[in-house]
Amino acid sequence: MAKLRGRGYASVNYPTGMNLGGDPSQALIHATTTGTFVVSLSSVDLGQGLKTVVAQCAAETLGLPVENILVDTADTDTGPHCMGTFASRGTHRVGNAVIMAAAEAREVMLAVAAEELEVDAGDLETDGTGFVQVTGAREKRIHITDLALAAHFTHGRTISGRGIFLKEKNDPVPETGEMDPDSCQAHACTVAVVEVDDETGVVEVLRMHNAYEIGRALNPAMVAQQVEGGAWMGMSHALFEATEPYYPARDHGPTDFNEYLMPGAADIPEYHNAILERPAGNGPFGAKGIGEMTANAPIPAIANAIFDACGVRLDTMPFTPERVLRGLDELRADRSPTKE
Amino acid sequence: MSYKTNPIDRTYFPDEPAQDFTVIGSVVRRSDALGHVTGRTAFFEDISPPDLLHLKTHRSARHHARILDVDLTAALAVPGVVRVLTHADIPNNVFTPLKLIGVEPDDEPVLAEGKVRYLGEPICAVVAETEAAAREAAARVRVEYEDLPAVFDVEEALAEGAPIVNEYHGNNYFTYEGHHCRRIRFGDVEAAFAAADHVFQWRYQSAPIEHAPTETTGCIVVPQPDGRLRIHSDTQACFFTLDNTALILGTPFNKLRIVGGTVGGGFGGKVDIAVEPVACVAATLTGQPVKYVYSRYEEMQVSSPRAAERIYIKDAVMADGRVTGRRVTLYVDAGAYSRHSPYGTTKAAAHLPGPYSIPNVWADCHCVFTNRTPSSAMRGFGVTIADFALESQMDRIARALGMDPLRLRLLNAYRDGDLKAHRKVAEGTALVEVIQKAARMVGHELPEEYLRMSSMDRRER
Numbered sequence: 001m002a003k004l005r006g007r008g009y010a011s012v013n014y015p016t017g018m019n020l021g022g023d024p025s026q027a028l029i030h031a032t033t034t035g036t037f038v039v040s041l042s043s044v045d046l047g048q049g050l051k052t053v054v055a056q057c058a059a060e061t062l063g064l065p066v067e068n069i070l071v072d073t074a075d076t077d078t079g080p081h082c083m084g085t086f087a088s089r090g091t092h093r094v095g096n097a098v099i100m101a102a103a104e105a106r107e108v109m110l111a112v113a114a115e116e117l118e119v120d121a122g123d124l125e126t127d128g129t130g131f132v133q134v135t136g137a138r139e140k141r142i143h144i145t146d147l148a149l150a151a152h153f154t155h156g157r158t159i160s161g162r163g164i165f166l167k168e169k170n171d172p173v174p175e176t177g178e179m180d181p182d183s184c185q186a187h188a189c190t191v192a193v194v195e196v197d198d199e200t201g202v203v204e205v206l207r208m209h210n211a212y213e214i215g216r217a218l219n220p221a222m223v224a225q226q227v228e229g230g231a232w233m234g235m236s237h238a239l240f241e242a243t244e245p246y247y248p249a250r251d252h253g254p255t256d257f258n259e260y261l262m263p264g265a266a267d268i269p270e271y272h273n274a275i276l277e278r279p280a281g282n283g284p285f286g287a288k289g290i291g292e293m294t295a296n297a298p299i300p301a302i303a304n305a306i307f308d309a310c311g312v313r314l315d316t317m318p319f320t321p322e323r324v325l326r327g328l329d330e331l332r333a334d335r336s337p338t339k340e
Numbered sequence: 341m342s343y344k345t346n347p348i349d350r351t352y353f354p355d356e357p358a359q360d361f362t363v364i365g366s367v368v369r370r371s372d373a374l375g376h377v378t379g380r381t382a383f384f385e386d387i388s389p390p391d392l393l394h395l396k397t398h399r400s401a402r403h404h405a406r407i408l409d410v411d412l413t414a415a416l417a418v419p420g421v422v423r424v425l426t427h428a429d430i431p432n433n434v435f436t437p438l439k440l441i442g443v444e445p446d447d448e449p450v451l452a453e454g455k456v457r458y459l460g461e462p463i464c465a466v467v468a469e470t471e472a473a474a475r476e477a478a479a480r481v482r483v484e485y486e487d488l489p490a491v492f493d494v495e496e497a498l499a500e501g502a503p504i505v506n507e508y509h510g511n512n513y514f515t516y517e518g519h520h521c522r523r524i525r526f527g528d529v530e531a532a533f534a535a536a537d538h539v540f541q542w543r544y545q546s547a548p549i550e551h552a553p554t555e556t557t558g559c560i561v562v563p564q565p566d567g568r569l570r571i572h573s574d575t576q577a578c579f580f581t582l583d584n585t586a587l588i589l590g591t592p593f594n595k596l597r598i599v600g601g602t603v604g605g606g607f608g609g610k611v612d613i614a615v616e617p618v619a620c621v622a623a624t625l626t627g628q629p630v631k632y633v634y635s636r637y638e639e640m641q642v643s644s645p646r647a648a649e650r651i652y653i654k655d656a657v658m659a660d661g662r663v664t665g666r667r668v669t670l671y672v673d674a675g676a677y678s679r680h681s682p683y684g685t686t687k688a689a690a691h692l693p694g695p696y697s698i699p700n701v702w703a704d705c706h707c708v709f710t711n712r713t714p715s716s717a718m719r720g721f722g723v724t725i726a727d728f729a730l731e732s733q734m735d736r737i738a739r740a741l742g743m744d745p746l747r748l749r750l751l752n753a754y755r756d757g758d759l760k761a762h763r764k765v766a767e768g769t770a771l772v773e774v775i776q777k778a779a780r781m782v783g784h785e786l787p788e789e790y791l792r793m794s795s796m797d798r799r800e801r
Contacts, residue, residue, distance in 0.1 A: 010731035013695035021441025042578045046606040052371045059363040074601030084577020128362040174517035177524035178763040187770040189778035211777035213770035221367040242547035248493040255637040275347045292720040300731030317546040
């Protein structure tokens with residue numbers, strides 16, 4: 001009886017967006033007289049941080065602190081159309097729409113500032129702290145709050161903008177499967193280190209090393225959270241989860257979290273993450289989607305690590321203790337562990 | 341722990357122009373973090389309009405059966421029951437998720453009509469003054485069935501003489517523009533097998549998986565004084581829900597308003613339209629607010645899971661490790677109705693043969709109907725299980741050849757300018773670099789020529 005250690009690898013790519021019928025999202029932005037910009041959307045934040053990321057996109061484009069951005073979503077009476085949050089499309093589609101809207105608003109903001117400061121709009125820059133100033137001349141500047149008030153009460157201008165991103169409809173060619181369904185591809189390589197208990201069949205994941213290339217990390221901490229949350233979900237898919245554990249039999253379906261098991265805090269491995277950036281030309285500041293893909297590479301990495309540890313090739317998910325033990329029994333029965 | 345907030349390694353793509361950002365690339369705290377961790381974030385269930393009614397569903401106890409009779413007498417006798425809805429109450433009793441993107445047929449009733457095709461299919465909806473009364477009455481609905489033969493395995497469902505699951509299709513598969521599956525045809529795999537040093541074929545299988553969101557699927561519909569319906573929902577796609585619900589209700593789109601945007605976990609499980617149409621019908625018929633929220637049992641056994649998939653991969657491999665041909669037969673178990681599975685199957689086809697440049701690829705990706713809970717969107721569907729199969733396959737090939745599994749992958753990795761099997765030219769690739777980085781992270785040594793490889797440098801094959 002022993003705990004057998006093994007290492008497994010998997011490398012994957014993943015599409016940003018998946019289009020069949022045309023994939024648009026819109027954003028509207030306007031400044032209130034407080035100098036706060038409201039981004040109006042109908043997009044959904046599932047907990048992954050979409051509201052935060054699009055606020056960053058708006059702030060960067062406007063040249064204002066992120067505290068000056070409010071995101072108002074999701075109400076179909078007040079927010080413009082969004083296809084929804086799926087297919088790793090949110091950051092890419094909505095981010096692009098927000099950048100377009102914010103760029104239009106920035107132009108108005110600078111035009112009003114130019115009138116206020118009696119200079120050419122082309123000579124103006126934002127300083128990132130809330131001021132519009134003459135390039136290189138900090139003494140000649142105006143704060144966004146004063147600017148927004150002046151736009152409304154003096155110049156009769158709305159500081160606002162409209163944005164849309166559309167991935168156009170593309171029908172697959174039925175004969176060959178030729179198609180253009182996505183906008184870009186992100187990449188990952190995961191190395192899993194596991195320990196297999198050959199008495200109980202329990203697989204423990206000790207470490208996961210995750211190298212990702214995601215275009216641009218708009219918020220590196222949230223990227224790390226996605227990588228680790230997704231790695232947990234992948235590990236859970238690999239080792240724990242099934243609503244029909246003996247597919248295709250319909251029996252033994254779990255009905256609650258007492259029967260449907262997932263890794264607990266003590267099961268979480270050490271994570272080591274690295275992010276590479278190769279910005280995508282069509283992404284918001286080069287970002288690709290990292291939403292879904294983080295659950296994918298861990299599954300085969302764990303399968304391959306189990307083989308490395310104990311010689312059992314598991315071709316059926318999930319890799320339950322029962323399947324590991326049955327695999328070990330088969331190996332013992334025919335004593336040819338390298339048979340593939 | 342600095343990698344938690346600063347995990348970026350810029351050494352692999354040093355030629356990317358430096359960007360002078362102030363907000364992008366910095367660690368801005370997630371705007372809803374404080375609310376989430378202190379329990380103060382408001383979700384759709386946090387509203388409690390006066391006179392709220394509760395809706396619970398009576399569901400099929402059979403996998404596949406004709407409905408001979410539905411007896412509501414005992415259900416209606418439960419104190420507090422206001423109304424019991426059947427298919428006759430739903431103006432357009434068919435879900436239309438793919439119609440909106442130009443794909444037909446619509447194949448799923450909102451409430452069962454004449455037949456049930458999976459265990460747990462909704463038959464009628466009880467509306468009551470309390471949740472307990474709704475649950476009690478739903479349990480008292482009596483349905484008389486005549487059992488029909490059922491099929492649960494994708495390959496059995498496609499075999500001659502299998503019981504037909506879904507008459508809207510006439511076959512147990514979704515038809516892609518005249519084809520029985522979504523095809524990829526690229527090069528000549530048979531010639532590749534004939535010329536190969538090795539041919540490897542293995543089979544992979546997954547089981548359905550639950551999204552397991554903290555917050556189950558649900559909505560609260562509140563009739564407005566102007567005759568509109570305000571729908572508080574945890575949908576992942578507000579307008580998609582609005583459009584589909586309006587089509588089922590047969591009302592103008594602007595009679596509906598969706599309020600959402602804060603969701604306790606989706607993972608794809610809240611893309612389908614599940615609860616809003618029935619709740620809207622109930623609110624319209626009663627003139628009162630109606631709440632319809634899945635129980636954990638419904639979330640796990642009735643709402644769409646990730647599809648079970650079966651995948652056969654046959655590879656032509658040369659002695660030096662080059663994969664020269666890949667033939668994939670993939671089955672997605674859609675369950676009894678399409679939902680988004682035909683789309684996920686196409687996504688699987690576009691993903692093949694994985695992130696490798698393989699000159700000859702043949703794939704048949706089948707979207708198959710069986711008498712089980714309909715599967716649908718889930719995080720990475722079409723790709724997640726394919727990756728399990730593809731990357732297990734690569735590991736097995738490496739071991740069969742006695743090769744380093746990372747070198748095998750680097751040798752076959754796709755690069756900028758390569759034509760993928762779905763005839764899209766690859767750009768912005770970085771598979772080579774993430775493998776090199778992962779190798780370095782774990783001290784896996786690679787020879788110099790593998791360290792020199794670059795996604796931007798397309799070599800001869």
